[in-house]
Amino acid sequence: MRSLLFAIITGLVGAALLHIVIILTLPRFTGKDAYSRVLGLYEMDSFFSLTNEPGPTGLANDDPFLRVAVCGFAVTGGPARFIAKGSVPFWSLSIYDADSNEVFSMNDKTSVNGNLDLVMATPIQLVDIRKTPPESLAQSILVEMPEEEGYAVLRALAPTDSFEEPVRNFLSEASCEPFRR
Structure with a gap:
């Protein structure tokens, strides 16, 4: 028994x-994980705003007060730099690796002067940047990327209709591109 x-x-x-x-x-x-879906959004190294209706990849913005943009990037050829400026009530950025594990996150309260200026790099690339830091990175936050590829999710709050245009401009002017000295 x-x-x-x-x-x-x-x-x-x-x-x-x-x-x-x-x-x-x-x-x-x-192939339906978040990273595969982000890679299906046209091109890497640029933010792509999500709509309220699911697109061809199935990604959608389902929060009525947040506007969301995503960007796929790789640090194999060099660091990736994320920049966004504008006057919005709140914004946040989350960086994920290819397995959708959160690597880093920040918001407007934890940034320098309320602007997004972030550099993601491999440990070796960070050592090189810190040896001879370019003047353009004086206000940048440097973060180590443990994997070679990932994606970023940039969110901005639009609590009322009057914030809709500044938030859309903030997301459309945000950049996610390789950093060149």
Whole structure:
């Protein structure tokens, strides 16, 4: 009786673990994970604003008060720089690696002068930048990117219709591009 109970419990625990593994790896096998969807948004190294309706990749902006833009980038050829300026009530930036793990996040309250100026680089690239820092990076935040590829999500708050235009301008003028000395 005891061995039968042990076999049943072992089978149930094994089945539960197998289901958890399948559920967590399914997006990776189907190509429907967030990173694959971001790569399907036309081109890398530029922000792409999401609409309220799901686009061809299935990504959509479903929050009525936030406007969202995403950008895929790679730091293999050099650091990536993110810049955005403008007067919006609130903005936030989240950086994710290719496995959709959050690497870094910040908002207007944690930035320099309320503007976004961030450089993502590999550890070796950061050492090179810190040896001879260019004047253009005097106000930039330097962050280490553990993986070679990732994506950024830039959000801006538009609590009323009067903020709609400044927020859309903020997102459309934001840049996500390779950094060149």
